[in-house]
Amino acid sequence: MASRKRLVYVDTAALVRKYGSTVLAAIGIALWLVALYLLSSAAQNSAAFEEWLPYIVVINVAGLLTLSVLLIGKLFRLLREYRRHAPGSRLKARTVAIFSALAVAPILIVYYFSLQFLNRGIDSWFELEVSQGLKDTRELSRAALDVRVREFLQNTEAVARSLSSLPDFDLVGPLDRARRESTALEYTVLGAQSRILATSSDRPMDAVPWPATDEMMLQVHRGRPYVSLDTDAQGGYVIRSAAPLNANGNPGGRVLIAMYPVPEQLSELADTVQRSYTQYATLVQLRQPLKSTFVLILTFVVLLSLIAAVYGAFFAASRLVKPVQDLIAGTRAVARGDYDTQLPLPSRDELGFLVTSFNDMTKRLARARVETRRSQQAVEAERASLAVILARLSTGVVALEADLTVRTANQAASAILGVDLEGVVGKRFDETVSEGDLYQQFLRAVKARLGTENMDWREQIELLSDSGKRVLMCACTTLPNDVGADSGVVLVFDDITTLLQAQRDAAWGEVARRLAHEIKNPLTPIQLSAERMQRKFMGSMNAQDAQILERATHTIVAQVDAMKQMVNAFSEYARAPELQFTRFDLNQLITEVVDLYRAQDSSADLKLQLDAFLPEISADRVRIRQILNNLVTNSFEALEGRVGAGIEIETQVVEDAGKPVVAVVVTDNGPGFQRDLIGTVFDPYVTSKPKGTGLGLAIVKKIVEEHGGRIEADNPRHGGARVRVLLPLGDSGRLLGTREPRKGENRRERV
Amino acid sequence: MNAVPRQFSSIPQATLLRARACVIACLLALGSLTGVASAEGLDGRFEVRSADLELKDGVYQLNARLDLPVGDAVRQGLSEGVPLKLELTLDIERVRQFLPNSGVAELTQRYHLQYNTVSARYILRNDNSGQQESLPTVEAALEQLSQVRGLPVLDQGLLTPGRRYEANVRAKIDYGAVPRSVRLLMFWVNEWHRESDWYTWTLQP
Numbered sequence: 001m002a003s004r005k006r007l008v009y010v011d012t013a014a015l016v017r018k019y020g021s022t023v024l025a026a027i028g029i030a031l032w033l034v035a036l037y038l039l040s041s042a043a044q045n046s047a048a049f050e051e052w053l054p055y056i057v058v059i060n061v062a063g064l065l066t067l068s069v070l071l072i073g074k075l076f077r078l079l080r081e082y083r084r085h086a087p088g089s090r091l092k093a094r095t096v097a098i099f100s101a102l103a104v105a106p107i108l109i110v111y112y113f114s115l116q117f118l119n120r121g122i123d124s125w126f127e128l129e130v131s132q133g134l135k136d137t138r139e140l141s142r143a144a145l146d147v148r149v150r151e152f153l154q155n156t157e158a159v160a161r162s163l164s165s166l167p168d169f170d171l172v173g174p175l176d177r178a179r180r181e182s183t184a185l186e187y188t189v190l191g192a193q194s195r196i197l198a199t200s201s202d203r204p205m206d207a208v209p210w211p212a213t214d215e216m217m218l219q220v221h222r223g224r225p226y227v228s229l230d231t232d233a234q235g236g237y238v239i240r241s242a243a244p245l246n247a248n249g250n251p252g253g254r255v256l257i258a259m260y261p262v263p264e265q266l267s268e269l270a271d272t273v274q275r276s277y278t279q280y281a282t283l284v285q286l287r288q289p290l291k292s293t294f295v296l297i298l299t300f301v302v303l304l305s306l307i308a309a310v311y312g313a314f315f316a317a318s319r320l321v322k323p324v325q326d327l328i329a330g331t332r333a334v335a336r337g338d339y340d341t342q343l344p345l346p347s348r349d350e351l352g353f354l355v356t357s358f359n360d361m362t363k364r365l366a367r368a369r370v371e372t373r374r375s376q377q378a379v380e381a382e383r384a385s386l387a388v389i390l391a392r393l394s395t396g397v398v399a400l401e402a403d404l405t406v407r408t409a410n411q412a413a414s415a416i417l418g419v420d421l422e423g424v425v426g427k428r429f430d431e432t433v434s435e436g437d438l439y440q441q442f443l444r445a446v447k448a449r450l451g452t453e454n455m456d457w458r459e460q461i462e463l464l465s466d467s468g469k470r471v472l473m474c475a476c477t478t479l480p481n482d483v484g485a486d487s488g489v490v491l492v493f494d495d496i497t498t499l500l501q502a503q504r505d506a507a508w509g510e511v512a513r514r515l516a517h518e519i520k521n522p523l524t525p526i527q528l529s530a531e532r533m534q535r536k537f538m539g540s541m542n543a544q545d546a547q548i549l550e551r552a553t554h555t556i557v558a559q560v561d562a563m564k565q566m567v568n569a570f571s572e573y574a575r576a577p578e579l580q581f582t583r584f585d586l587n588q589l590i591t592e593v594v595d596l597y598r599a600q601d602s603s604a605d606l607k608l609q610l611d612a613f614l615p616e617i618s619a620d621r622v623r624i625r626q627i628l629n630n631l632v633t634n635s636f637e638a639l640e641g642r643v644g645a646g647i648e649i650e651t652q653v654v655e656d657a658g659k660p661v662v663a664v665v666v667t668d669n670g671p672g673f674q675r676d677l678i679g680t681v682f683d684p685y686v687t688s689k690p691k692g693t694g695l696g697l698a699i700v701k702k703i704v705e706e707h708g709g710r711i712e713a714d715n716p717r718h719g720g721a722r723v724r725v726l727l728p729l730g731d732s733g734r735l736l737g738t739r740e741p742r743k744g745e746n747r748r749e750r751v
Numbered sequence: 752m753n754a755v756p757r758q759f760s761s762i763p764q765a766t767l768l769r770a771r772a773c774v775i776a777c778l779l780a781l782g783s784l785t786g787v788a789s790a791e792g793l794d795g796r797f798e799v800r801s802a803d804l805e806l807k808d809g810v811y812q813l814n815a816r817l818d819l820p821v822g823d824a825v826r827q828g829l830s831e832g833v834p835l836k837l838e839l840t841l842d843i844e845r846v847r848q849f850l851p852n853s854g855v856a857e858l859t860q861r862y863h864l865q866y867n868t869v870s871a872r873y874i875l876r877n878d879n880s881g882q883q884e885s886l887p888t889v890e891a892a893l894e895q896l897s898q899v900r901g902l903p904v905l906d907q908g909l910l911t912p913g914r915r916y917e918a919n920v921r922a923k924i925d926y927g928a929v930p931r932s933v934r935l936l937m938f939w940v941n942e943w944h945r946e947s948d949w950y951t952w953t954l955q956p
Contacts, residue, residue: 213884273869274868285926289929292936
């Protein structure tokens with residue numbers, strides 16, 4: 001549940017991140033449009049919207065600012081991406097520019113013409129004709145009223161003249177009469193200090209007559225009649241006039257003030273003219289503010305439309321470019337090797353088709369990569385198993401490139417050639433220099449063949465080593481190549497020295513067996529016949545003949561004995577006796593044998609260097625003793641007549657082919673094996689001694705091999721000869737846990 | 752020129768041109784706005800130059816003198832029929848030592864001045880009393896409007912002798928009939944409505 005909640009939260013956050021700014025912008029634009037509508041209404045009908053106007057203005061300005069900030073942010077982001085050469089930024093910039101131009105240009109044109117229409121439209125309201133018409137109307141009204149005004153003034157002056165001769169106290173009657181005879185609303189005669197001397201009014205309820213104004217009195221006192229068209233408190237028009245009662249001019253004298261009505265129809269017409277004139281004046285005054293307001297609103301609308309259009313251009317460009325950006329990013333990811341890239345499907349249009357194709361392509365690529373990887377793994381596994389096989393192979397394998405660069409070499413090759421061939425991998429085979437003597441000989445032998453055109457060959461190569469002649473069977477094969485080009489060769493070689501030796505041993509065994517069979521049988525009759533001949537004819541011969549016969553028969557018997565011994569030796573060599581395995585201490589056996597020789601012959605110094613921790617071995621004690629006898633005898637014979645002759649017998653436990661074996665090393669300081677014979681010293685009848693039968697070392701080798709061991713002969717660098725016998729421990733061989741020296745055993749014995 | 756970064760030079764020329772066109776259009780719009788906004792209206796100093804309360808027949812009467820912000824344009828406008836409204840506010844407060852002042856009386860007097868084109872007279876009307884005055888010239892009308900004489904405002908009995916009072920006078924003037932919405936929209940144009948500072952003096956009956 002927790003993970004599901006988390007998932008929902010992440011999705012919501014992603015949605016908010018993805019669509020938040022868009023939704024905000026949409027809400028902002030909607031609010032702003034409503035505010036603009038209200039604003040335009042407010043400009044036309046102020047009463048209803050005056051209260052809301054500040055809020056509307058604030059909303060508009062806030063919307064404008066918000067949209068501007070959003071737009072500036074988007075512009076900066078686009079500029080940054082453009083400079084950074086972000087994928088798709090150029091396309092986006094171009095799209096935004098085109099969309100913006102397409103949206104902005106018409107708006108600006110409309111704005112320009114709207115401004116023109118606005119200015120000209122408002123100005124047209126106040127064209128000269130209207131103004132002049134109003135003025136003419138005013139003049140006409142004034143002219144129409146002026147006639148009456150003048151009539152009333154003359155009337156007032158006439159009344160004033162008629163009253164001028166009357167005393168103050170006798171004014172009321174004539175004044176009232178005069179008013180009744182005229183259309184005047186009120187007649188009032190003022191005396192000094194504007195004191196009312198008499199008054200007559202058609203409004204008897206109004207006790208107080210209309211007051212005289214300073215202007216009026218000043219003018220009259222200057223001797224000039226006064227008349228004016230005034231408005232009353234009810235909005236109607238009245239004509240007020242004043243004239244001095246003394247026509248000669250008497251400052252501070254009596255003044256007649258008269259008030260006449262203007263006919264209602266005329267008054268209404270005048271009022272209409274006045275209202276129109278006032279409205280026109282108000283409109284004239286409003287002309288500039290209205291223009292400013294309209295221009296302001298228009299500019300607001302245009303600005304916001306511009307910004308909204310550019311923002312919309314960004315939005316549209318983003319929507320349009322997003323799949324392209326995804327494709328670019330996806331292509332880069334594929335170029336990096338990420339074939340699992342899948343792009344979101346934007347729509348079902350051409351871009352959607354492109355994205356679908358891309359997704360299919362990446363799927364196929366991913367599948368192909370998996371298959372390739374699988375094939376590669378199979379090849380690797382095959383190669384690894386081949387490497388294991390090569391490593392375990394006793395046959396040496398060296399693979400060479402077409403340019404004879406060593407591609408690979410197995411352990412057996414290194415072991416056979418006595419060098420570490422891993423060091424020459426990657427180098428040219430014919431240019432490698434190694435310390436190994438065998439390797440150099442091998443290289444020389446192979447180089448001669450590698451230079452020829454025929455690269456498929458098979459040849460036996462003989463090498464000389466310290467331990468004798470080594471025979472290698474070497475085969476060279478051209479490696480196959482798919483395209484048919486020369487792709488190198490592989491050298492396969494095997495050390496067949498042991499095989500040849502075994503074949504030789506088998507042949508010699510057969511020879512020995514036949515000799516024993518064919519020669520030994522006639523020897524006894526020959527000997528018996530010679531002895532019988534001596535006994536029979538000895539007594540009948542003279543002394544001289546008898547002596548000759550005796551010498552002859554003696555020679556025959558002696559040679560037959562010698563031949564018997566020789567045949568017995570062959571028989572011994574050819575015989576395959578039943579081995580009697582017992583557990584015994586090899587060191588003790590060596591000591592016994594050496595003691596025997598020490599007792600019989602002291603011409604050589606016998607030294608023992610025995611491993612005190614040597615375990616008991618399981619072997620045929622008699623045969624092992626024969627080995628020791630033969631080896632020591634061989635050394636004594638080699639050292640015969642040499643001063644300072646010395647023989648050393650050493651035992652130790654060593655590793656051979658990963659298994660512990662007992663090594664018995666017999667070394668002497670004699671002349672050593674002849675170099676040309678060193679490979680065949682274990683063959684029968686190979687000897688450098690005048691008295692040797694040539695079977696000693698052959699028998700030794702045969703016994704060692706019967707025990708499953710191995711024998712090597714070489715000449716140490718400091719001189720002499722060395723024979724190394726390696727015997728397996730057998731079942732009783734226990735190296736660990738029996739590493740205590742046995743009592744009475746000499747670790748180093750000197751004779 | 753070589754020092755100009757490559758990324759700058761790689762910006763499309765059309766973008767630059769369009770940006771420049773936008774800026775020019777905005778400047779033109781701003782210019783037209785400011786040009787239009789330079790309409791002629793109220794101009795000059797507007798203040799209560801002097802004011803006092805005079806006790807006459809048991810009634811305090813206000814005498815005040817105003818400096819009106821009317822220039823030639825306003826005079827011209829007035830002569831063409833544009834109305835001018837004046838609102839005079841008198842506020843009398845009792846001064847208290849530790850507490851805020853308490854209001855004693857508040858009086859608002861409204862005047863309306865307009866030219867009657869038919870009679871060629873300037874009509875100054877007191878909106879409170881309905882009385883009106885006809886004046887021949889704009890100068891006379893403005894002179895009449897700018898001074899208040901003997902306006903009864905307060906009965907003597909409302910003020911306690913020995914106490915200290917504070918009288919404040921402020922005037923507002925409206926020229927023409929510009930809607931408030933337009934005035935709000937063009938808030939930076941102060942030509943159609945003005946308010947003076949408070950003129951304050953101490954009164955101790």
